[in-house]
Amino acid sequence: MQAMESIIHKYDHKRISLVEAGVTRHRSIFNGLKALAEDQPNSKLSKPEVVIIHDAVRPFVEEDVLFKVVTAAKEHGAAGAIRPLVSTVISPSADGCLDYSLDRARHRASEMPQAFLFDVIYEAYRQCSDHDLEFGTECLQLALKYSHTKAKLVEGSPDLWKVTYKRDLYAAESIIKEKISQEICVVMHTKEEKEHVGHLLEQVLKNELNHVKVTSKALCHAGSDFQQIILEQCYNFVCVNVMTPDFQESKKLLSMLEGSNLSILYPVVVVLVHFFDFKLVPLSQKMESLMWIKEFAKEVKKRNILLCGLLMNYSQDEQKLQESLREGAIIIAALVKERNSGLVGQLLIA
Amino acid sequence: MQAMESIIHKYDHKRISLVEAGVTRHRSIFNGLKALAEDQPNSKLSKPEVVIIHDAVRPFVEEDVLFKVVTAAKEHGAAGAIRPLVSTVISPSADGCLDYSLDRARHRASEMPQAFLFDVIYEAYRQCSDHDLEFGTECLQLALKYSHTKAKLVEGSPDLWKVTYKRDLYAAESIIKEKISQEICVVMHTKEEKEHVGHLLEQVLKNELNHVKVTSKALCHAGSDFQQIILEQCYNFVCVNVMTPDFQESKKLLSMLEGSNLSILYPVVVVLVHFFDFKLVPLSQKMESLMWIKEFAKEVKKRNILLCGLLMNYSQDEQKLQESLREGAIIIAALVKERNSGLVGQLLIA
Numbered sequence: 001m002q003a004m005e006s007i008i009h010k011y012d013h014k015r016i017s018l019v020e021a022g023v024t025r026h027r028s029i030f031n032g033l034k035a036l037a038e039d040q041p042n043s044k045l046s047k048p049e050v051v052i053i054h055d056a057v058r059p060f061v062e063e064d065v066l067f068k069v070v071t072a073a074k075e076h077g078a079a080g081a082i083r084p085l086v087s088t089v090i091s092p093s094a095d096g097c098l099d100y101s102l103d104r105a106r107h108r109a110s111e112m113p114q115a116f117l118f119d120v121i122y123e124a125y126r127q128c129s130d131h132d133l134e135f136g137t138e139c140l141q142l143a144l145k146y147s148h149t150k151a152k153l154v155e156g157s158p159d160l161w162k163v164t165y166k167r168d169l170y171a172a173e174s175i176i177k178e179k180i181s182q183e184i185c186v187v188m189h190t191k192e193e194k195e196h197v198g199h200l201l202e203q204v205l206k207n208e209l210n211h212v213k214v215t216s217k218a219l220c221h222a223g224s225d226f227q228q229i230i231l232e233q234c235y236n237f238v239c240v241n242v243m244t245p246d247f248q249e250s251k252k253l254l255s256m257l258e259g260s261n262l263s264i265l266y267p268v269v270v271v272l273v274h275f276f277d278f279k280l281v282p283l284s285q286k287m288e289s290l291m292w293i294k295e296f297a298k299e300v301k302k303r304n305i306l307l308c309g310l311l312m313n314y315s316q317d318e319q320k321l322q323e324s325l326r327e328g329a330i331i332i333a334a335l336v337k338e339r340n341s342g343l344v345g346q347l348l349i350a
Numbered sequence: 351m352q353a354m355e356s357i358i359h360k361y362d363h364k365r366i367s368l369v370e371a372g373v374t375r376h377r378s379i380f381n382g383l384k385a386l387a388e389d390q391p392n393s394k395l396s397k398p399e400v401v402i403i404h405d406a407v408r409p410f411v412e413e414d415v416l417f418k419v420v421t422a423a424k425e426h427g428a429a430g431a432i433r434p435l436v437s438t439v440i441s442p443s444a445d446g447c448l449d450y451s452l453d454r455a456r457h458r459a460s461e462m463p464q465a466f467l468f469d470v471i472y473e474a475y476r477q478c479s480d481h482d483l484e485f486g487t488e489c490l491q492l493a494l495k496y497s498h499t500k501a502k503l504v505e506g507s508p509d510l511w512k513v514t515y516k517r518d519l520y521a522a523e524s525i526i527k528e529k530i531s532q533e534i535c536v537v538m539h540t541k542e543e544k545e546h547v548g549h550l551l552e553q554v555l556k557n558e559l560n561h562v563k564v565t566s567k568a569l570c571h572a573g574s575d576f577q578q579i580i581l582e583q584c585y586n587f588v589c590v591n592v593m594t595p596d597f598q599e600s601k602k603l604l605s606m607l608e609g610s611n612l613s614i615l616y617p618v619v620v621v622l623v624h625f626f627d628f629k630l631v632p633l634s635q636k637m638e639s640l641m642w643i644k645e646f647a648k649e650v651k652k653r654n655i656l657l658c659g660l661l662m663n664y665s666q667d668e669q670k671l672q673e674s675l676r677e678g679a680i681i682i683a684a685l686v687k688e689r690n691s692g693l694v695g696q697l698l699i700a
Contacts, residue, residue, distance in 0.1 A: 076447065082440065086514050087459040088488045089439050089452070090432065090503070097426065097500040101460065101491040102439070102452075109437040110451065138438040141451040150447040153440070158515045164436050165508045167521035170528075174520030283641070284634030291633070294699065334692030342684030346698050349644065 011264065017045060026133045026142075029053055030125045037122055047118055050074060053139055054113040059172060060159035061113055068154045073115035077149035080114035080140050081156030108153065111160045114139055120147045180235040180266050181336045184209070186216040187239045189249050197275050197314060198240035201325055205238075208329040212336075230260045235268050236336045242275045242314065254300055254307070263304035269336050270300075270307045273328065275314040286311060287347055297345030308335055309347040324350045361614065367395060376483045376492075379403055380475045387472055397468055400424060403489055404463040409522060410509035416463055418504045423465035427499035430464035430490050431506030458503065461510045464489055470497045530585040530616050531686045534559070536566040537589045539599050547625050547664055548590035551675055555588075558679040562686075580610045586686045587620045592664065597622065604650055604657070613654035619686050620650075620657045623678065625664040636661060637697055647695030658685055659697040674700045 001018060008016050019035045021028040034040050038047050050073050054061060065081055072079035085104050093099040121139065124146040132142060140151040163172050184205060188198040198216070205214045217229065237257075239250040250272050262268055272293060276286060290309050297307040310331060313324035328350035335343070351368060358366050369385045371378040384390050388397050400423050404411060415431055422429030435454050443449040471489065474496040482492060490501040513522050534555060538548040548566070555564045567579065587607075589600040600622050612618055622643060626636060640659050647657040660681060663674035678700035685693070 078448075080448075082442070083437075085439065086512050087433075087461055088491075089435065089457050090460045090488070090490070091457050092432070092503050093500070096503050098428075098430075098490050098494055098503060101488045101494075102457075104487045105485070107439050107441050107452075110440045111437055135455070137454045138440070138451045140440070140448050141438075144448055144451075150443070153442050153446050153448060158517070161515075161517070162436050165511075167508070167511070167525055170524035171517035171521040174524065175517055178520075282634075282638070284632075284638040287637060288632070288634040330692040331696075334688075334690045338684075338688045338690055340684045340688055342680040343693075343698070346681075346696070348693070348696050 022133075024134055026125070026128075026136050026139075029139065030133065033118075033122050033125055036118065049118060050115055051118050051121060052113050052115045053121075055162065057163045058112050058160050059163065060175065062157065062159070065154065065156050065160070066113055066115075069113050069115040072152040072154055073117060076152040077120045077147070078114070078116045078140060078143040078151035079154055080151050081111045081160055082108040082153045083111050083156055083158070083160065085109055110138060110140060111156050111162075114151070116143060116149075120149050123147050124149075176266065177337065177339055180233075181212065181339075183213040183215065183232075183234045184236040184238060184332070184336060185229055185234045186214065187237055187250075187253055188216060188218055189241070197242055200321075201238070201240060201273065201312075201328065204322075204325040204329045205332065208326065209333050212333075230257070230262050233262065235262070235266055237268070237270045238273055238332055239270065240273050240275065247272065254305065257305055258300065258303045267304045267306050267339055267341065269339060270305055271310050271332055271335060272307065273310045273312055275312050277315055278313045279315065283311065283349065290347055293347060294345035301341060301344050306335075306339060306341055306344050308344060310350060311347060312350045372483075374484055376475070376478075376486050376489075379489065380483065383468075383472050383475055386468065399468060400465055401468050401471060402463050402465045403471075405512065407513045408462050408510050409513065410525065411463055412507065412509070415504065415506050415510065416465075419463050419465040422502040422504055423467060426502040427470045427497070428464070428466045428490060428493040428501035429504055430501050431461045431510055432458040432503045433461050433506055433508070433510065435459055460488060460490060461506050461512075464501070466493060466499075470499050473497050474499075526616065527687065527689055530583075531562065531689075533563045533565065533582075533584045534586040534588060534682070534686060535579055535584045536564065537587055537600075537603055538566060538568050539591070547592055550671075551588070551590060551623065551662075551678065554672075554675040554679045555682065558676065559683050562683075580607070580612050583612070585612070585616055585618050587618070588623055588682055589620065590623050590625065592625045604655065607655055608650065608653045617654045617656050617689055617691065619689060620655055621660050621682055621685060622657065623660045623662055625662050627665055628663045629665065633661065633699065640697055643697060644695035651691060651694050656685075656689060656691055656694050658694060660700060661697060662700045 004018055017035060019031050022031055035043065036045050036047055036051065037043060050070050052066060052070065069079040069081060085107055088101055088104045089107060090101040091099045120143055124142040127146040128142050136142065143149045143151060163169060186198060186202045202214055202216050237253065239253060241247060241250065254270060257263065257268055274290065293309040300307050310328055312328045313320055315321045331348050331350055354368055367385060369381050372381050385393065386395050386397055386401065387393060400420050402416060402420065419429040419431060435457055438451055438454045439457060440451040441449045470493055474492040477496040478492050486492065493499045493501060513519060536548060536552045552564055552566050587603065589603060591597060591600065604620060607613065607618055624640065643659040650657050660678055662678045663670055665671045665674065681698050681700055
């Protein structure tokens, strides 16, 4: 209960009530329903028309399927998400041999979320046996057996699967990382004369990462535009600096990000790009002047912002420029994709 | 067929015969069985006692479960791997409502591999109907129905799951990456007086990455020891260089890796660590002298070797030394875990 309360507090949730779990799935759900019922002592919540039941182990539930099961529950009394079977289902005999196998096409996997008219599911739980509460796994079955309600079945998305094994945690992590890597915002300083190289980088990013939405913003519009980007939940920023070693603008963006709540849920990646001609200024000299990024990155990491530096060759030689832009785009893609905090503060070279 | 032939050629497989697939699962399996049967014209293969049927979409099959199904098939005529059901299975009625739900505890998911006495499964396929060949999904069912053989069911591991959705590809990638990240070999030069700092790094790696096996080798034993490490399929090498900028030994290791077949299946990560006192030698100067790593990394990347440089502070100040060792271990862990080719050739600083 304490862990849950601290999560509710951390993410500033307002409309969540906690109820203690039971020792089995059905006992936990029954406890939740009791907290909403009118006939229970000390009930502080009001009885809803429709109630949704969901598993925390299915983190990727979309609003769309919630809407569908609720609408179907209003009409049919009960509704649940289903998925096609991936493997054939069989029944073993007592000696561990095949008894019979089911026709895969005629069966489905029952998933969550499910929705019910409150009275339908509450009555079902009130009437069901101890054996049901101990060993049952299917709420739709209780509604059928005790409330005589045939649930409507709604096709769910593959993302509704149950995070069960270690591989499912891997998959969940990758799905989240993919989701927050779909947009990169290239931030430029409008006052710079040579801002066009930022647009070149934007173009190469678009070409190299064709599944990613690449947008650009000028920092002078910071006030409104950035609030917008943060609201739209862009988790990746590339700040372009040309020639001058003035990072005040980039620092402004970072403090804006720190001030927002964007990085509460997921880490935000910020790449500080510095364009200069590798032939005119020794690379080592530039690196020396950018060593502050390492310490600075440690600071912002505390707020879940992953900061890296990237030196790019603003060469007069068109071919070298293009090569550097392409390598830079690949490095940015790697940083955005992996989001590994072990590499914060590094100065990378394209 | 061409794609499969080129794979067989690339990985130098000797005992694989290709058979053309049919339009359904059962037709493909039947084609495979015909290629092994004696009563078929032009058969070049000899009939086996036991045949194993497996799905390519289950890439993580262990020898152990193959052994179990083959042994059980010899005794029972047929055997297959099963897993507990993750979701309850239901049957929908024609109007898309719940007809009935199955008791989850009394059913199992039928997985692969399966094994059969050749005659049992071949006869089953010869007798089964066109409807079976078109719409069936379960070989164990064919053996039961047409050869009256009750398959023995063998508990499989969770890794036998079917790579079906995008999330399964993510999971498969992570499982492979985890598997090849379980061992890191720290390579030191015995002729160096100050080799002990390499052992310090080894110790910190052991502490920070407690699920990883960290071993160390001295490069003078290269001949036999490295052949051994390569045979044991270690995919991660940390080469420690102290003070002197002589990378001949590290290059020797790299050419040994290039000469081996180790990186055919998976990329090999090599981190060239350079220890020196950041106070005595300017970091930028050292970086300048190590810029060759960038070009060199591009070369070895062609052989699927991912090379990075890592500069570590061999400080007299014990606290600074420890901090650098810890940061270095975290960077090495990130490079080994992510195995992202976008970061090859970079010089990282711990």
